[in-house]
Amino acid sequence: MVQTVTEPGKYFDGHGLYLRVDKTGGKFWIQRIMIGGKRCELGLGSVDFVTLADARLVAFENRKLARSGGDPLAERRSSKAVMTFEEAAREVHRINLPTWKNPKHGDQFINTLATYAFPTMGGMRAPDVTSGDVLAVLQPIWLKKPETAKRVRQRIGTVMKWCIAKGWRRDNPVDAVDKGLPKQTAKKQNRKSLPYDQVADCLQTVEGTSAGLSTKLCFEFLVLTCVRSNEAREARWSEIDMKARVWEIPAERMKMDRPHRIPLSSRALKVLERAWGLDDDLVFPGTKKGKPLSDATLLKLIRENGFDVDVHGFRTSFRTWAQEKTNFPREVAEAALAHLSGDAVERAYARSDLFEKRRKMMDAWARYLAQDSAKVVRIG
Numbered sequence: 001m002v003q004t005v006t007e008p009g010k011y012f013d014g015h016g017l018y019l020r021v022d023k024t025g026g027k028f029w030i031q032r033i034m035i036g037g038k039r040c041e042l043g044l045g046s047v048d049f050v051t052l053a054d055a056r057l058v059a060f061e062n063r064k065l066a067r068s069g070g071d072p073l074a075e076r077r078s079s080k081a082v083m084t085f086e087e088a089a090r091e092v093h094r095i096n097l098p099t100w101k102n103p104k105h106g107d108q109f110i111n112t113l114a115t116y117a118f119p120t121m122g123g124m125r126a127p128d129v130t131s132g133d134v135l136a137v138l139q140p141i142w143l144k145k146p147e148t149a150k151r152v153r154q155r156i157g158t159v160m161k162w163c164i165a166k167g168w169r170r171d172n173p174v175d176a177v178d179k180g181l182p183k184q185t186a187k188k189q190n191r192k193s194l195p196y197d198q199v200a201d202c203l204q205t206v207e208g209t210s211a212g213l214s215t216k217l218c219f220e221f222l223v224l225t226c227v228r229s230n231e232a233r234e235a236r237w238s239e240i241d242m243k244a245r246v247w248e249i250p251a252e253r254m255k256m257d258r259p260h261r262i263p264l265s266s267r268a269l270k271v272l273e274r275a276w277g278l279d280d281d282l283v284f285p286g287t288k289k290g291k292p293l294s295d296a297t298l299l300k301l302i303r304e305n306g307f308d309v310d311v312h313g314f315r316t317s318f319r320t321w322a323q324e325k326t327n328f329p330r331e332v333a334e335a336a337l338a339h340l341s342g343d344a345v346e347r348a349y350a351r352s353d354l355f356e357k358r359r360k361m362m363d364a365w366a367r368y369l370a371q372d373s374a375k376v377v378r379i380g
Contacts (some may be wrong), residue, residue: 120133120136192310195320217271228299
């Protein structure tokens with residue numbers, strides 16, 4: 001009947017469903033239905049793609065929904081508004097971008113998904129993504145690139161949680177994938193560090209290179225203050241009080257989201273005096289006006305001069321020196337690194353940042369490096 005009818009007109013079935021045949025020969029399923037007291041007509045698709053059985057089923061569900069006070073039209077609009085996984089991921093990235101302290105972290109979020117997830121499931125509707133789809137993304141990299149795979153899993157999970165909040169799905173498909181993945185046996189590699197008795201030699205070597213003044217000063221300042229790379233590279237003159245010999249890094253630039261005061265040794269002050277005038281805002285500017293040194297600059301500086309270590313590793317050098325060569329309490333050394341010490345209850349009562357004790361420690365660290373460098377005799 002459906003395939004053979006050719007006469008233009010309307011051919012009624014049940015539940016308001018009818019077949020409309022156009023003068024051009026086109027055939028479409030239409031449903032007349034009352035929604036909120038108003039008569040409406042819903043297009044259910046072409047005969048070429050929707051069978052009579054499917055059209056009857058949809059018409060029945062629409063009428064059932066309308067009779068219970070629902071709105072099939074609103075349901076259809078909501079269905080069309082649902083994003084694909086890629087669209088949802090990019091929206092999550094856009095929403096969270098202002099909250100990342102470093103733009104690099106935002107780039108990593110979307111770039112890893114674009115590399116590993118979008119090719120497989122980027123075009124899928126977010127509610128349709130299954131644990132099997134997530135598993136297909138993670139399996140090829142789970143053992144080869146364990147850290148990357150963990151980040152991809154975490155970022156897919158973040159997108160799915162947003163979709164749950166939007167009401168597009170009830171479950172997070174990431175929750176079940178662990179059962180289908182093998183155990184990762186690769187051990188996390190600690191950042192490479194120099195023995196503390198070789199740090200002075202490294203500083204002296206760097207000072208003698210042809211690297212830019214800003215780069216060399218930034219590296220020395222980082223070693224003397226025991227901060228992270230980004231904290232030193234993005235240092236501002238507005239954060240530094242030369243008279244009080246204090247550098248105060250605001251919470252938004254700290255990993256733990258807490259402001260961190262750093263006592264400046266005499267040697268650190270001399271570094272700042274040499275850096276004065278390089279830029280009005282940044283203490284250690286990069287080659288581009290108004291931009292800090294890049295993340296790779298300091299690593300390149302030390303690696304190209306024969307020190308196969310990580311920039312972050314100099315914090316380890318300092319911590320080991322404090323442990324083996326001094327009597328400073330553990331909590332003072334941990335405070336110098338802006339680490340949380342003790343449990344939550346202990347921290348609730350012990351609110352001092354041990355600043356004056358840390359000043360003595362940082363002065364001792366600077367003296368140690370100066371004395372050690374005096375012993376170093378470099379040939380060539």
